[in-house]
Amino acid sequence: MNYDAIILGAGAAGLMCAAKAGQRERRILLIDHADEPGKKILISGGGRCNFTNSGTVPERFLSANPHFAKSALGRYSPQDFIALVDGYGITWHEKTLGQLFCDGSARQIVAMLLEEMPDSVTLNLGEPITDVSHSDGKFAVTVGGVVRHAPSLVIATGGPSIPKMGATSFAYDLARKFGLKIIEPRPALVPLTLGGEDVLFRELSGVAAPTRVRCGKTVFEEASLFTHRGLSGPAILQISSYWRHGEAIGIDFLPGIDASTTMIEAKRARPKATVRSILNDHLPARLAGELAERLSVTGTLADQADRRLIEAAHQLNDWCFKPNGTEGYAKAEVTLGGIDTATLSQRTMEAKSIARLFAIGEAVDVTGWLGGYNFQWAWASAAAAAEAV
Incomplete structure (x- = not known):
């Protein structure tokens, strides 16, 4: 069979691109080495898929070019995907900070994307890609010992985050093979x-x-969580995308509270209280106890000079930690960096140096905040490429 485009990767971006391109009567071959499509979709959001964020704006995405994502995100919005979800009768709910989740299962999203694909889309799953080449205006992809050809190729194989799901650096290796620059990837x-x-x-x-x-x-x-290895929770995951090795992070354990004022007022009103008992009013007991012990403010509040209480309060409002690393790709939800946006068209996601070569989704150097932003980038970048393949 002759194909108009071959899409590598049946994750969120690949599925969406195949569906959208197929609806334009393009003959599409969608290839993935996994035995079923959308594996990362299925585990996302605790199995309920945080499929978009109603607060999506380009400023909530990281990239060497912060303007690159504007075009695709502007042309395919969260409301567009919500309309698709609603059209399939998939019920959903909004959690904190604009995060949208299925009421039922993430499988509903995968099933919807598969249903969106017309007969012109062929899936080839469960076989590794052993070679990709380009000559005479056509791409050749060898999978399962068979060579398939098409004038267009879409790289949608994501990044190396969550390797237990089969994630690899295949996208970067392939991009380099075609001369595209890579912004250093990291968890x-x-x-x-x-x-x-x-x-x-x-x-x-x-x-x-x-x-x-x-x-x-x-x-x-947002919330932070202490773990057996260090720090996690939504606030920590968010800040990790901005943290570089060697830098410190500051944690305010009393957000919205001026700890200095609280301590001094408590000293006047409850002189026999301790720092620990004051912290117990605002924090889990174990955390309050550990922080109080680290502050080394012993005795009652009345025993302390105001200056000493203010010093302790400042630390509570900006407690510095110097992480020694991260838990790596095994625990990373996404990959920062990837295929350099300078090598791609922001309107079509097509490589500037090789006609009809496209890159979408997590493979590209565009990384969103926690909370559905990366799925929205997958949908938007896929829709942009589908209009051009």
Whole structure:
């Protein structure tokens, strides 16, 4: 069979691109080495798929070119995907910060995308790609010992995050083969690990609390979670995309509360209280105890000079941790970096140096915040490429 385009990768971006291109009467071959499509979709959102975010704006995406995502995101919005979901009768709900989840199962999203594909789309699953080449205006893809040809090729194989799901750096290797530059990939939306003196905080494993987390000028206010290896939770996952090795992060354990004022007022009103008892009013008991012990403010509030309480309060509002690393791709929800956007058209996702070669989704150097943003980039970039293949 002759194909108009071959799409490599049957994840979120690949499925959407195949469906949209197929609806334009393009003959599409969709290839994936996995035995079923949409594996990352199926595990996302605790199995309910956080399929988009109603607050999607380009400013909530990281890229060497922060303007690159504007075109695709502007032409395929969260409302467009919501309309598709609604059209299939898939019920959903909104959680915090604009995050939209299926009421039922992530399988509904995969089933919807497959249903969107007309007969002109062929799936080839469960066989590895052994070679990809380009000559005489056509791409040749060898899969299962058979060579398939098409004038257009779409790279939609994602990044190396969550390797247990079959994720690899295939997209980058292929891009380099075709001369496309790669922005150094690294794990993103990933737990941070602690070493040195901070290792003692691992004893709080399982304790979570509302926090305000800072790295440089970037701030997120959500929950943080102590783990047996370091720090996790939504605020930490968010800040991890901005953190670089060697940098410190600051955690405000009393977000929205001026700890200095609280301590001084408490000293006047409850002189026999301790720092620990004051913290118990605002934090989980285990965390309050550990922080109070680290502050080394012993005795009652009345025993302390105001200056000492203010010093302790400042630390509570900006407690510095220096992570020694991350938990890597195994625990990263996405990959930061990837195929350099400078090598692609922001309107069509086509490579500037090789006609009819496209790259979409996580394979590209566009990474969203936690909470459905990366799925929205997958849908939007796929729709952009589908209009051009």
